[in-house]
Amino acid sequence: MQCLGAAGRGSRGALSRHGLVERGRLGRARRRGTGSEVGCGGALVARAAASGGLVAPLIAVASPARHPERWVIGEVPVEQCRGIHVASRAFSFLLVRRRGPRPRGHPRGLPGTTTAPSPPAFPPPRPTLCRPAHDRPSCVRHNGRPVETRAGGWVDAAGSDDALLAAQLRHEQTVVDGVYARLDDLRENARAHLERVRGDGSSGTHQARSERDSFATLYSERLATYDAVEQKLVFGRIDLRPDAEPAAREDGTPPGGTRYVGRIGISDEFHSPVLTDWRAPAARPFYQATAANPGGVVRRRHLSTRDRAVVGIEDDVLDADALDEDSRATLAGEGALLAALGEHRTGRMHDIVATIQAEQDEIIRSDVEGVLVVQGGPGTGKTAVALHRAAYLLYAHRERLARSGVLLVGPSDAFLRYIERVLPALGETGVVPTTIATLLPDVTATAVEEPAVARVKGRTAMAGVIQRAVAARQRVPAEVTRFRLGSVELEIRPDDVAAARARARRAHQPHNAARVVFVRQMLQVLARQYAEAIGADLGGSDLAEVSEDLRAHRDVRVALNLAWMPLSPEGLLRDLWAKPHRLAEVAPGLAARDRALLRRDPDAPWTEADIPLLDEAAELIGERIDPERQRAQLAAAAQARDELAYARATLRSLGGSGEGLPEVTAEMLASRMAESGPARTTAERAAADRGWTYGHIVVDEAQELSPMAWRSLLRRCPSRSFTVVGDTGQTSSAAGTTRWRDVFDRLDRGWRLAELTINYRTPASVMDAATEVLRAAVAREGLDVDVAPVVSARDVEGALQRSDDLATAVADSRALGGTTCVVAPTAAVPALRARLGAPRIDLTQPLVVLDPVEVKGLEFDTVVALDVARMSRGDAYVAMTRATRRLTLVGDLPEGLPDGAGDGVRDGVRDGVRDDERDRLPESAADGLPESA
Numbered sequence: 007m008q009c010l011g012a013a014g015r016g017s018r019g020a021l022s023r024h025g026l027v028e029r030g031r032l033g034r035a036r037r038r039g040t041g042s043e044v045g046c047g048g049a050l051v052a053r054a055a056a057s058g059g060l061v062a063p064l065i066a067v068a069s070p071a072r073h074p075e076r077w078v079i080g081e082v083p084v085e086q087c088r089g090i091h092v093a094s095r096a097f098s099f100l101l102v103r104r105r106g107p108r109p110r111g112h113p114r115g116l117p118g119t120t121t122a123p124s125p126p127a128f129p130p131p132r133p134t135l136c137r138p139a140h141d142r143p144s145c146v147r148h149n150g151r152p153v154e155t156r157a158g159g160w161v162d163a164a165g166s167d168d169a170l171l172a173a174q175l176r177h178e179q180t181v182v183d184g185v186y187a188r189l190d191d192l193r194e195n196a197r198a199h200l201e202r203v204r205g206d207g208s209s210g211t212h213q214a215r216s217e218r219d220s221f222a223t224l225y226s227e228r229l230a231t232y233d234a235v236e237q238k239l240v241f242g243r244i245d246l247r248p249d250a251e252p253a254a255r256e257d258g259t260p261p262g263g264t265r266y267v268g269r270i271g272i273s274d275e276f277h278s279p280v281l282t283d284w285r286a287p288a289a290r291p292f293y294q295a296t297a298a299n300p301g302g303v304v305r306r307r308h309l310s311t312r313d314r315a316v317v318g319i320e321d322d323v324l325d326a327d328a329l330d331e332d333s334r335a336t337l338a339g340e341g342a343l344l345a346a347l348g349e350h351r352t353g354r355m356h357d358i359v360a361t362i363q364a365e366q367d368e369i370i371r372s373d374v375e376g377v378l379v380v381q382g383g384p385g386t387g388k389t390a391v392a393l394h395r396a397a398y399l400l401y402a403h404r405e406r407l408a409r410s411g412v413l414l415v416g417p418s419d420a421f422l423r424y425i426e427r428v429l430p431a432l433g434e435t436g437v438v439p440t441t442i443a444t445l446l447p448d449v450t451a452t453a454v455e456e457p458a459v460a461r462v463k464g465r466t467a468m469a470g471v472i473q474r475a476v477a478a479r480q481r482v483p484a485e486v487t488r489f490r491l492g493s494v495e496l497e498i499r500p501d502d503v504a505a506a507r508a509r510a511r512r513a514h515q516p517h518n519a520a521r522v523v524f525v526r527q528m529l530q531v532l533a534r535q536y537a538e539a540i541g542a543d544l545g546g547s548d549l550a551e552v553s554e555d556l557r558a559h560r561d562v563r564v565a566l567n568l569a570w571m572p573l574s575p576e577g578l579l580r581d582l583w584a585k586p587h588r589l590a591e592v593a594p595g596l597a598a599r600d601r602a603l604l605r606r607d608p609d610a611p612w613t614e615a616d617i618p619l620l621d622e623a624a625e626l627i628g629e630r631i632d633p634e635r636q637r638a639q640l641a642a643a644a645q646a647r648d649e650l651a652y653a654r655a656t657l658r659s660l661g662g663s664g665e666g667l668p669e670v671t672a673e674m675l676a677s678r679m680a681e682s683g684p685a686r687t688t689a690e691r692a693a694a695d696r697g698w699t700y701g702h703i704v705v706d707e708a709q710e711l712s713p714m715a716w717r718s719l720l721r722r723c724p725s726r727s728f729t730v731v732g733d734t735g736q737t738s739s740a741a742g743t744t745r746w747r748d749v750f751d752r753l754d755r756g757w758r759l760a761e762l763t764i765n766y767r768t769p770a771s772v773m774d775a776a777t778e779v780l781r782a783a784v785a786r787e788g789l790d791v792d793v794a795p796v797v798s799a800r801d802v803e804g805a806l807q808r809s810d811d812l813a814t815a816v817a818d819s820r821a822l823g824g825t826t827c828v829v830a831p832t833a834a835v836p837a838l839r840a841r842l843g844a845p846r847i848d849l850t851q852p853l854v855v856l857d858p859v860e861v862k863g864l865e866f867d868t869v870v871a872l873d874v875a876r877m878s879r880g881d882a883y884v885a886m887t888r889a890t891r892r893l894t895l896v897g898d899l900p901e902g903l904p905d906g907a908g909d910g911v912r913d914g915v916r917d918g919v920r921d922d923e924r925d926r927l928p929e930s931a932a933d934g935l936p937e938s939a
């Protein structure tokens with residue numbers, strides 16, 4: 007038997023003649039030609055598989071007495087290299103290639119000293135591999151190698167290799183069972199609290215009822231979180247070296263211990279951590295450790311679970327010292343990643359918490375301050391990273407963000423539905439999702455804007471237009487208005503109006519609030535005029551009485567309203583769009599052609615492009631002032647102060663908050679108590695409040711936002727804490743951007759750029775073709791856009807197809823199972839929906855028909871793209887990069903498509919499904935084929 011490679015702690019050592027392995031001696035062993043070769047994780051597995059080798063576990067145990075500082079592999083001769091113990095509290099994997107007959111028996115080994123139960127001894131390897139996992143529902147994977155199981159137990163069919171694996175899995179199952187048991191306890195606890203709070207009834211003082219409501223909400227949220235993390239609660243494990251850096255031991259795990267990583271942090275009843283939250287600093291090595299920089303991690307283990315059962319494990323063994331550069335580059339737990347990428351899509355995005363890659367993790371944990379722009383090609387995980395970053399920031403900056411909230415801006419409602427389960431599954435419900443179209447609580451944008459109009463409405467210059475439009479409603483009359491108060495004739499003089507207007511403007515308040523100042527000033531002027539007219543020196547209450555009489559006078563009301571009319575954003579904008587002379591007055595810089603584009607009937611529905619303009623107007627106009635409401639607001643502020651003091655006292659008397667969940671602060675509790683009616687969460691309150699300012703804003707598909715939309719978002723986050731993800735290659739909105747610097751260079755506090763480079767969605771052959779099509783379009787349009795190549799993580803045979811017949815292409819795509827999307831130019835979509843029997847945008851259905859705007863940010867197993875040549879540059883690129891398995895181009899092909907792309911991969915899609923594919927057709931392949939097929 008020849009050693010192909012030892013990894014993990016053991017790989018720091020080398021096999022000696024007696025199988026003794028010591029740290030730092032592997033190089034010598036290699037030079038001596040023992041045949042040792044180092045690799046690790048999936049890379050080793052792949053190499054071993056290629057060379058007919060086997061993966062065999064290497065038991066790692068401590069040798070505290072004799073060699074505290076050295077790693078020792080047991081006393082088994084190299085020729086019988088099968089059971090080796092290493093001075094580590096972890097165990098690892100060794101790749102072996104058999105030369106002679108396999109020795110029998112088990113090695114000797116010292117007992118493990120991990121806090122978890124000891125791993126089992128090393129059995130002889132079994133060469134038989136079972137069929138691919140996807141063919142067998144009960145098949146599980148171990149180090150990328152599928153292993154047979156049957157429901158409820160492990161099959162130890164042909165050799166004890168599986169027995170060892172089964173024992174490993176049982177060991178992990180024990181740990182996972184323990185974590186779930188603790189979760190059940192916590193859930194029960196929260197439920198009991200909730201029942202008790204609810205059982206207290208609705209009697210008592212207002213404060214007592216508020217308090218009960220607040221705690222009921224808190225416990226309900228807690229229960230919701232426990233339920234949301236039920237699936238894949240535990241997904242990782244890291245084994246640390248005894249001399250691991252302090253950073254790797256922040257949770258109090260003893261040096262060299264084993265740490266399990268999962269969706270939330272959970273401690274046992276003695277407050278010892280049993281599960282580390284993936285966002286905690288202590289979990290960082292799970293994502294960041296590489297062969298080049300293991301950060302104290304001996305081994306990273308990915309646990310696959312189905313419901314509460316552990317169904318697979320996969321290890322990356324990290325030992326930088328013993329690896330050459332090539333081996334380092336291939337480390338990443340690719341087995342778990344590739345398994346995740348190969349799964350059928352369901353129409354709902356899943357979290358990637360178990361397989362976050364190092365470059366993604368860097369971004370997720372990047373500093374909360376400032377504007378972080380993440381540029382990445384299609385499928386590079388921008389959405390996934392943005393969502394995980396939101397969850398991370400809510401965890402790491404709980405106190406600040408739980409109060410102020412996080413806003414998540416996506417491109418469409420369909421997209422928001424697609425991602426809606428990701429954050430709850432990460433234990434976070436405090437994010438407010440929105441599109442630009444739904445940004446304002448009281449306005450709904452239902453119409454679609456023409457690109458040319460959207461471009462005009464999106465320009466920053468429109469801010470000036472709105473500003474002038476508001477200012478134009480603060481008018482000085484050309485002539486004096488005369489009226490009588492009783493027997494006294496009074497005058498509303500232009501000079502007085504101008505002075506009052508100047509004074510009101512100096513107050514720097516929104517139009518409606520400043521109107522209060524204007525009116526008060528004018529009433530004072532008129533009351534003094536009256537006093538002078540009657541020759542009396544009116545003081546205090548007399549003056550107030552005259553003011554009230556003036557306020558009620560019809561002529562005064564008309565004149566002052568004409569001078570300073572109360573406004574609404576909708577009224578202002580409708581007026582502007584419907585009355586060309588008004589627009590011309592306030593938009594002298596706009597070309598007549600552009601002004602003509604803006605013309606609308608007063609009752610025309612709002613479009614997405616109107617929303618930032620309405621928001622801009624709302625900012626300048628402010629709320630309508632209602633004196634009753636003003637009084638109520640002052641009273642509410644006083645009550646809030648009382649409630650904060652009471653909440654502090656309540657929390658002190660209750661002690662700490664729940665397990666694995668964020669601390670509840672007095673401010674959070676008080677803000678809930680302050681609400682009348684059912685207690686609302688921060689997210690609910692923020693969503694209902696146009697003027698809410700958020701602690702952080704995440705923007706996805708950010709390249710589509712117009713400058714005016716950016717102004718709306720920047721206003722909502724004065725602290726300028728943004729995560730902006732997008733791809734300037736995918737820009738399809740006429741008002742969007744193709745260069746981030748055009749958007750962000752004008753920010754006074756600057757911005758920083760991060761890039762994602764690996765496409766985890768699109769097969770390489772499809773991605774390459776899409777890149778060529780984009781390049782051709784960029785060249786054709788003479789754009790200053792650098793189209794960087796996007797590297798796909800994988801390829802799928804036959805991924806790019808062409809067809810002359812839509813119905814056949816759809817049928818063949820559906821036959822591959824999973825989800826299929828037909829993407830077509832917008833005008834063709836309604837007819838196609840009817841023809842293909844897919845009337846609704848329901849992403850969980852096996853077939854949907856979408857236009858390029860609707861498909862933005864989404865992905866499907868198979869995509870049929872119709873008439874890509876008729877789509878815009880960005881639309882074509884988006885449409886071509888949505889499929890995880892197959893893209894079929896039908897109709898007019900785009901310029902730049904490489905010669906032969908989609909040709910000859912198989913005998914032509916027109917002929918139907920390949921025979922070997924036919925064998926694997928899912929039952930759903932027989933469902934509702936298009937009528938025309």
Ligand SMILES: Nc1ncnc2c1ncn2[C@@H]1O[C@H](COP(=O)(O)OP(=O)(O)OP(=O)(O)O)[C@@H](O)[C@H]1O
Binds near residue numbers: 358361386733863
């Ligand atoms: N580390 C990862 N582990 C597993 N899956 C991943 C990982 N990173 C990304 N993915 C998967 O890759 C796919 C593409 O990710 P995502 O939608 O976030 O990309 P994107 O950059 O936003 O794409 P686009 O800009 O084209 O909309 C998703 O299915 C996502 O779950």
